[in-house]
Amino acid sequence: MLQPKCQPRRRTYIIRRVSRVNLFVISIVTLLSLCTVAIADEDSNSNDTAPLPQYVIDIFGNPPKTPTGPLSDEIVNALETAFGENLETLTWGEEQTDAVQTIAESGDPRLAWLISDMMRISTSQPLTQLLAISSGRLLNLEYDKPDYWRETTDRLMAWNIPAPPNYLHYKRNIYTIIEPVWDKLFVEGDIDWRHVSWGGVLIDNRPFDKTDELCNCIPAADNPEVISVKEATWLKDDDVVFGVEVNGEYRAYPRRIMEVREMVNDTLGGRNLGIPYCTLCGAAQAYFTDQLPGIDRPVLRTSGLLIRSNKVMYDVNTYSVFDTFKGNAVTGPLAGKKVALTQAGVVTAKWKDWKTAHPETTVLAESLALGRDFDFRNNRDANGPIFPIGNVDPRLPVQEDIVGLITESGKPIAFQLSKATDALNDGKAIAFENIRLELNGGGVRAVDANGKDLGGHQAFWFAWSQFYPETELWPM
Numbered sequence: 470m471l472q473p474k475c476q477p478r479r480r481t482y483i484i485r486r487v488s489r490v491n492l493f494v495i496s497i498v499t500l501l502s503l504c505t506v507a508i509a510d511e512d513s514n515s516n517d518t519a520p521l522p523q524y525v526i527d528i529f530g531n532p533p534k535t536p537t538g539p540l541s542d543e544i545v546n547a548l549e550t551a552f553g554e555n556l557e558t559l560t561w562g563e564e565q566t567d568a569v570q571t572i573a574e575s576g577d578p579r580l581a582w583l584i585s586d587m588m589r590i591s592t593s594q595p596l597t598q599l600l601a602i603s604s605g606r607l608l609n610l611e612y613d614k615p616d617y618w619r620e621t622t623d624r625l626m627a628w629n630i631p632a633p634p635n636y637l638h639y640k641r642n643i644y645t646i647i648e649p650v651w652d653k654l655f656v657e658g659d660i661d662w663r664h665v666s667w668g669g670v671l672i673d674n675r676p677f678d679k680t681d682e683l684c685n686c687i688p689a690a691d692n693p694e695v696i697s698v699k700e701a702t703w704l705k706d707d708d709v710v711f712g713v714e715v716n717g718e719y720r721a722y723p724r725r726i727m728e729v730r731e732m733v734n735d736t737l738g739g740r741n742l743g744i745p746y747c748t749l750c751g752a753a754q755a756y757f758t759d760q761l762p763g764i765d766r767p768v769l770r771t772s773g774l775l776i777r778s779n780k781v782m783y784d785v786n787t788y789s790v791f792d793t794f795k796g797n798a799v800t801g802p803l804a805g806k807k808v809a810l811t812q813a814g815v816v817t818a819k820w821k822d823w824k825t826a827h828p829e830t831t832v833l834a835e836s837l838a839l840g841r842d843f844d845f846r847n848n849r850d851a852n853g854p855i856f857p858i859g860n861v862d863p864r865l866p867v868q869e870d871i872v873g874l875i876t877e878s879g880k881p882i883a884f885q886l887s888k889a890t891d892a893l894n895d896g897k898a899i900a901f902e903n904i905r906l907e908l909n910g911g912g913v914r915a916v917d918a919n920g921k922d923l924g925g926h927q928a929f930w931f932a933w934s935q936f937y938p939e940t941e942l943w944p945m
Contacts, residue, residue: 525627525860532628533578533609540634544580547571552583552639556646566599573603579633581607582625582663586643588618589667619857622666626777626859632663640665648672653788654772654781658800660790661776666856668775674785677734677768687771688839689732695720695831698824703835706821710832711753712910713813714922715740719830721823722746726833727753728843731780732771733833734758742813743769745793747780748843749854750932751870753817755924756796756810764808767791777935778856794928794936812874812924814914822911854931862934864942873933873940874915874925876902881937886927888944889913901943 521532540548550568572580581604588600601617604610608630612620624630640662641655650672655662673686680691704710710721715738722733727746735742741759746752758767767784769791774781783790789801789808796810816823824830853867861867870886882901889899889906890913899906903917904925915925934940 521628522860524863528860529624529627532624532630533607535578535630536576537631540577541575543571544575544577548580548583548633548635548639552587552642554642556642559646561596569599569603573606575607577633578607578625578630581621581630582632582636583639583643585618585621585625586640586666588621590643590647622857623859626664626857637662648773650674651772651774654774654783654790654800656800658790658804659797660792660799664777664859665781666775668773668780668856670771670773672773673732673770675770676785686773687731688729689734689770690726690730690833690837691734691768693733693735693837694834696834698828698830698832701820701824701832701835704820704832706819708820710818710820710823711744711746712816712818712823712827712830712912713737713742713744713755714827715742715813719827721820721830721832722753723820723833723838724753725842726838729838729841732769732782734768740813741766743767743782743810744815745769745771745780745782747793747932749775749778749780749856750929751868752779752794752926752928752932753815754793754796754926755813755815757813758810761808764803764806767803767808767810775856777932778854778858779932779936792936794932812926814916814922814924815926816910816912816914817927818911826910858931858935861931862938862940864934865930867929867931869930870927871930871933871942872906872913872915872925872927873937874904874923876904878902881933881940882943883930883933883937883940884913884943886913899943901941 547568551565551572572584584600584604584607588597588604591597591600597617601612604617604621605612608621608624610621610624637655637657641652644655644667645652647667648671671686673684673689675682675684678691680689704723709724711724711727712719712721718738720737722744728748731746731748733744735744740757743756743758745754758769765786768786769782770785772781772783772790780793781790782793784803787802789798789803791797792799796812798804798808865885871883872886872889873881873883875881880902882904884899884906892899893906893908893913904923905916905918907914907916915923917923
């Protein structure tokens with residue numbers, strides 16, 4: 470097993486604020502005081518909470534024993550020193566290193582969440598090693614490989630280690646080193662901030678219809694230019710598109726464009742739509758962003774944050790965070806008004822099949838791809854999720870495609886796409902409560918008994934099952 474190795478000499482630590490060009494060099498510290506780290510026997514401690522599923526223990530081992538209740542004054546002072554307001558100065562000295570050592574010696578695994586958060590933004594190998602040694606000590610963890618942040622965070626999630634008191638305050642301090650604007654997003658709400666991490670990009674906070682302006686972000690597109698099938702000579706027949714129909718009007722959103730934009734605010738069939746695409750979980754969704762009494766149209770943007778490898782979207786007008794998979798506001802003014810967006814169905818299909826079935830369709834113009842031609846589905850994510858997701862329901866492989874939606878009775882259901890497609894091609898009927906599946910434009914669409922769209926979408930199994938852990942799975 471690989472452990473972070475201390476170097477018995479003094480090092481220079483660096484913290485970088487990625488929204489600026491310059492690097493901030495911070496004072497020289499030493500790792501000598503943490504070089505002797507004893508790793509306890511994993512089997513000697515276990516949580517007193519509800520037992521974990523056996524598959525979690527098989528993958529991650531038994532969790533360390535976790536205390537409850539308030540923190541001691543000594544630990545509170547150490548947290549303030551390491552992760553308090555001093556982080557605004559972008560300095561780290563011996564005082565902060567001593568504070569991390571105090572935290573590591575506390576025996577409280579809850580504090581590993583903050584160690585992990587700091588590890589995520591660290592650009593200094595010595596600082597990362599200091600943090601990895603500390604998290605290993607708190608979690609009785611030896612590392613298999615030097616991917617310290619991911620290994621730490623996966624276990625914290627899988628073991629469901631609680632957050633320490635005042636967690637959000639310190640996490641906000643850490644993350645606003647990277648992007649000060651996130652201060653508006655890191656507020657209390659119906660969101661598990663433990664599971665939120667940095668996706669490696671910055672926030673898109675450009676106002677509505679200003680998406681031609683350059684940004685250091687993943688650039689959403691508002692009111693995108695569209696063209697006809699005849700004009701779309703740039704698309705190959707095998708290119709993947711996300712097809713949407715509203716009030717008899719059809720539009721295709723090419724995956725190549727959505728991988729560049731990840732968010733589109735559009736109008737189709739007389740309705741306003743917000744369309745997020747998460748490359749990490751293979752999901753394009755379409756939300757109606759109108760007909761919300763007393764509420765201005767939410768303008769959806771990419772925050773640069775992830776929650777269990779799913780994009781965190783927000784409304785740029787109110788800085789209200791939305792649950793991307795469920796469509797409900799979880800923080801901010803719109804959460805206070807209990808805003809929940811309704812989905813339109815999205816069909817994932819090959820361009821040839823979609824345009825053959827719907828020759829009247831429009832499609833986004835090639836210029837929206839900004840000259841880029843990503844295909845994350847077939848390369849970057851080929852070996853599974855690249856961000857921590859903790860445990861995954863073992864009923865299907867993590868990146869198995871499903872079509873998911875909620876029944877009329879409120880029950881989540883995932884249809885295994887490969888088997889559903891085979892059954893439909895064989896002429897078999899697929900139904901669950903009020904839901905019926907049908908082939909449409911080369912993909913699978915969810916409708917009711919009268920053929921009305923029910924707002925289903927395709928996604929990876931790991932993503933759907935994380936946001937709906939109680940989901941049914943077809944075939945039963």
